[in-house]
Amino acid sequence: MASSSRARSSSPFSHRKPSSPYSSASSTASYNNTLMPRSCSASASSFFGSRSVTPSRDRSDSIYYGLSHGAGGYGGSLTQVGVGSEELIAEPIDQPRNGGDSISVTIRFRPLSEREFQRGDEIAWSADGDKIVRNEYNPATAYAFDKVFGPHTASHEVYEVAAKPVVKAAMEGVNGTVFAYGVTSSGKTHTMHGDQNSPGIIPLAIKDVFSSIQDSPGREFLLRVSYLEIYNEVINDLLDPTGQNLRVREDAQGTYVEGIKEEVVLSPGHALSFIAAGEEHRHVGSNNFNLFSSRSHTIFSLMIESSAHGDEYDGVIFSQLNLIDLAGSESSKTETTGIRRKEGSYINKSLLTLGTVIGKLSEGRASHVPYRDSKLTRLLQSSLSGHGHVSLICTVTPASSNMEETHNTLKFASRAKRVEIYASRNKIIDEKSLIKKYQKEISSLKQELDQLRQGMLAGVSHEEILSLRQKLEEGQVKMQSRLEEEEEAKAALMSRIQRLTKLILVSTKNTIPGLTDVPGHQLSHSVGEDDKLDVLREGALLAENETQKDSLSSASLIASDLTYEFKHRRSSSMWNEEFSPASSTVTESTHSYELKGTSKLAPGRMTQDQMDLLVEQVKMLAGEIAFSTSTLKRLVEYSVNDPDSSKTQIQNLEREIQEKKRQMRVLEQHITESGEASITNASLVDMQQTVMRLMTQCNEKAFELEITSADNRILQEQLQNKCSENKELQDKMTLLEQRLASLSGDKASVNSEHMSEEYVDGLKKKVQSQEIENEKLKIGQVQISEENSGLQGAKSEIVRRSFLCKRTGLCCSS
Numbered sequence: 001m002a003s004s005s006r007a008r009s010s011s012p013f014s015h016r017k018p019s020s021p022y023s024s025a026s027s028t029a030s031y032n033n034t035l036m037p038r039s040c041s042a043s044a045s046s047f048f049g050s051r052s053v054t055p056s057r058d059r060s061d062s063i064y065y066g067l068s069h070g071a072g073g074y075g076g077s078l079t080q081v082g083v084g085s086e087e088l089i090a091e092p093i094d095q096p097r098n099g100g101d102s103i104s105v106t107i108r109f110r111p112l113s114e115r116e117f118q119r120g121d122e123i124a125w126s127a128d129g130d131k132i133v134r135n136e137y138n139p140a141t142a143y144a145f146d147k148v149f150g151p152h153t154a155s156h157e158v159y160e161v162a163a164k165p166v167v168k169a170a171m172e173g174v175n176g177t178v179f180a181y182g183v184t185s186s187g188k189t190h191t192m193h194g195d196q197n198s199p200g201i202i203p204l205a206i207k208d209v210f211s212s213i214q215d216s217p218g219r220e221f222l223l224r225v226s227y228l229e230i231y232n233e234v235i236n237d238l239l240d241p242t243g244q245n246l247r248v249r250e251d252a253q254g255t256y257v258e259g260i261k262e263e264v265v266l267s268p269g270h271a272l273s274f275i276a277a278g279e280e281h282r283h284v285g286s287n288n289f290n291l292f293s294s295r296s297h298t299i300f301s302l303m304i305e306s307s308a309h310g311d312e313y314d315g316v317i318f319s320q321l322n323l324i325d326l327a328g329s330e331s332s333k334t335e336t337t338g339i340r341r342k343e344g345s346y347i348n349k350s351l352l353t354l355g356t357v358i359g360k361l362s363e364g365r366a367s368h369v370p371y372r373d374s375k376l377t378r379l380l381q382s383s384l385s386g387h388g389h390v391s392l393i394c395t396v397t398p399a400s401s402n403m404e405e406t407h408n409t410l411k412f413a414s415r416a417k418r419v420e421i422y423a424s425r426n427k428i429i430d431e432k433s434l435i436k437k438y439q440k441e442i443s444s445l446k447q448e449l450d451q452l453r454q455g456m457l458a459g460v461s462h463e464e465i466l467s468l469r470q471k472l473e474e475g476q477v478k479m480q481s482r483l484e485e486e487e488e489a490k491a492a493l494m495s496r497i498q499r500l501t502k503l504i505l506v507s508t509k510n511t512i513p514g515l516t517d518v519p520g521h522q523l524s525h526s527v528g529e530d531d532k533l534d535v536l537r538e539g540a541l542l543a544e545n546e547t548q549k550d551s552l553s554s555a556s557l558i559a560s561d562l563t564y565e566f567k568h569r570r571s572s573s574m575w576n577e578e579f580s581p582a583s584s585t586v587t588e589s590t591h592s593y594e595l596k597g598t599s600k601l602a603p604g605r606m607t608q609d610q611m612d613l614l615v616e617q618v619k620m621l622a623g624e625i626a627f628s629t630s631t632l633k634r635l636v637e638y639s640v641n642d643p644d645s646s647k648t649q650i651q652n653l654e655r656e657i658q659e660k661k662r663q664m665r666v667l668e669q670h671i672t673e674s675g676e677a678s679i680t681n682a683s684l685v686d687m688q689q690t691v692m693r694l695m696t697q698c699n700e701k702a703f704e705l706e707i708t709s710a711d712n713r714i715l716q717e718q719l720q721n722k723c724s725e726n727k728e729l730q731d732k733m734t735l736l737e738q739r740l741a742s743l744s745g746d747k748a749s750v751n752s753e754h755m756s757e758e759y760v761d762g763l764k765k766k767v768q769s770q771e772i773e774n775e776k777l778k779i780g781q782v783q784i785s786e787e788n789s790g791l792q793g794a795k796s797e798i799v800r801r802s803f804l805c806k807r808t809g810l811c812c813s814s
């Protein structure tokens, strides 16, 4: 058979042997060294079946004992087995020395297997009463324990005694460890896991944990599980196939496995589905004693965090519950070769270390305890060193062929009984706890969401926002994207809140304020629960009977976000019932407005819808008051003619008006309180401010643009004037130039014709003054050009500004 990680069926237990003790073992087993009892009678023992042989003895002469404590308790005062015979090898079990508790040690017999039966094995060890194990061949050899379970005890009975108290304490913050110890094929896996017909300690503990949550309506829980195996001294994560060869680390809280995967679980089915998945990876192989022998030690851990609701909050309690299925020790009789032998030697070595550690601890001396000698003892260090409850279930076979191995198990159990523990509630952790982190995150997200909701609805209506958008033209896009962002943020917050709250488990029982009267159909399972329960149903693991399945289902928990949603819906519907305008006729309104629930309506928690409804109610009341007042006025007028007949009507109407005014005041007060509560709403203020800012900016820009446009028009007019002036001057200059040219021609002709001196001087003066005028014209022309270029600059500035205004998108229609 393949040695490692072979695929098995989806049920975590379906790969296991059939429950019948006679159905699994091979009938061809070679087993010759059967031990026969020293004083064996042929009488059949009804206890172990007709084939079993019980040696004869006289107990009353050889042993007396006094057991004074109740079964399965911690710190029980199990007294030693007193002895009256020198043959007695019984190891006395002492009271804890220093007043601490002791490990709970129970023994579970399994029936003779078919193979043992076929082989002619006899009963070598048996339960004598419910606390003593006695050797059938040497009756003086007896051991006393907290409880001894006979071969026909069902697993749930073992659970009640050996595990339930540990689970209960774990729910209250005390760490707990339950482990099954015994030789191969003695029934460890049967005890810890069980099968479909008889669930073992692990499924029963899981079921109990969820029932306990169900019975704790005042608390919130967060559960995580991890599942690992120690195979050949290597730690593998059974929930994560990539998590191989993990390392053990140590911190203030004790040892832990670095990088182990922890899964949050929401229901029993959910938790069991992880075990089923883990079992797929566990190392199982066959030896000549057990077809499905566990080749590794497995530790299934349940991390439990809890805290009280709301005002009752007193910190977070954390505890860890370890449920351990050890691999069985193998004797030389276990015929193994190759890989099995190697596995066997690792198993034996670690169990030997466990024995040594227990031995050292039981001595109670401050000697070195070799926890580090094996991964198993290293991981169990905090449990074994007494910081939590420990329950050891030793599984044994009664078979004579295994008499020595069983004896060794009993001796180990006896030593373990002497180990003292001082289990106490874990320190209250707060900031570091996951549940606290989730709770904080949820409440801040909820606040944020409320703000967002109110911010989007209060004060600024959607229509107003739309009209603002229109006014803001391009600003509309900005606004739109902002709205979308906020919608997205809201949706993201909602889904995050839902996701986180779904991980926190609360009881569905009706004692939490706000959860009362929850109609069954409004409650839902947590996420994934149905799926996981399907997995469970497929494996039929817990389908022991319908009742049990039902109780498991009823133990399933709702997520607190559903509670939140439910509360929300409930308050809304209550609101609708009480404040529905539809139900408010003038005469009935007195009742419908009556604020029966005012104390329930914490103003800060009002949704916008509720606020709107209130405002509507106030408006309606105001209308009604106005209507009644005018009716009253008319009645008073008519009453002049017939005062008696109208008197009662007038009085009634006056009373009605007074009453309505009173109701209106109460409603207004509510609105004011709610308004005050929401006035701090940053999102709303933000949004309104943004709108206002954009509006103001837009108006300013529009005004600026108007001024600039006006300036522009004036400048353009000026430019045109200057241009026409310029044209005139240019025309004038052309004329003057023409005249100058003609004058120059005149001068030449005068010179040539020897014109009179006077005439020439006169002409010269004319020319000079003309030149001066010319110069002036030129200067004028330069000025005009300069002015022209100034105007051009102004023009481009206007164009630039207009462009900028358009770019900012904030210009008005002008």
Ligand SMILES: Nc1ncnc2c1ncn2[C@@H]1O[C@H](COP(=O)(O)OP(=O)(O)OP(=O)(O)O)[C@@H](O)[C@H]1O
Pocket (backbone or CB within 6 Å): 017, 018, 019, 020, 021, 024, 109, 110, 111, 113, 151, 182, 183, 184, 185, 186, 187, 188, 189, 190, 191, 290, 292, 293, 294, 295, 326, 327, 328, 329, 395
């Ligand atoms: N109390 C019991 N009642 C009936 N059958 C039992 C009981 N205990 C064990 N068996 C049966 O004995 C066989 C061996 O049991 P199991 O596999 O649990 O032993 P184990 O101690 O886990 O062995 P290993 O150490 O090799 O894994 C199985 O077929 C199982 O169903």
